[in-house]
Amino acid sequence: EKDEPGQEVRVTYRELLELTCRLGNTLKRQGVKQGDRVTIYMPPCPLAVASMLACARIGAVHAVVFAGFSAESLADRIQD
Numbered sequence: 001e002k003d004e005p006g007q008e009v010r011v012t013y014r015e016l017l018e019l020t021c022r023l024g025n026t027l028k029r030q031g032v033k034q035g036d037r038v039t040i041y042m043p044p045c046p047l048a049v050a051s052m053l054a055c056a057r058i059g060a061v062h063a064v065v066f067a068g069f070s071a072e073s074l075a076d077r078i079q080d
Helices: 012-030 046-058 071-079
Strands: 038-040 061-065
Touching: 012 046, 038 046, 038 071, 046 061, 061 071
Parallel strands: 038 061
Antiparallel strands: none
16 A cells, blocks of 8 residues: 555566566675575565565565664664
8 A cells, every 4th residue: 555545556476476586586686695684675565575575585684674764773773
């Protein structure tokens, strides 16, 4: 669901799988490998879910930080 009431995005399992695989391949091309740490900083949306699944798929440890944190709070969360 988006911020505006009544607006939503629907994604099928197939679409989510395809997006997850594409993101996983992109992460691997960028040098992310099993055991690496990844911080996902984005609003709650289907792309954020696919990003989490892509990290899990390639074995990268991931943390999710949603928008709205100050730069200092964000840095603390990334370091944790």
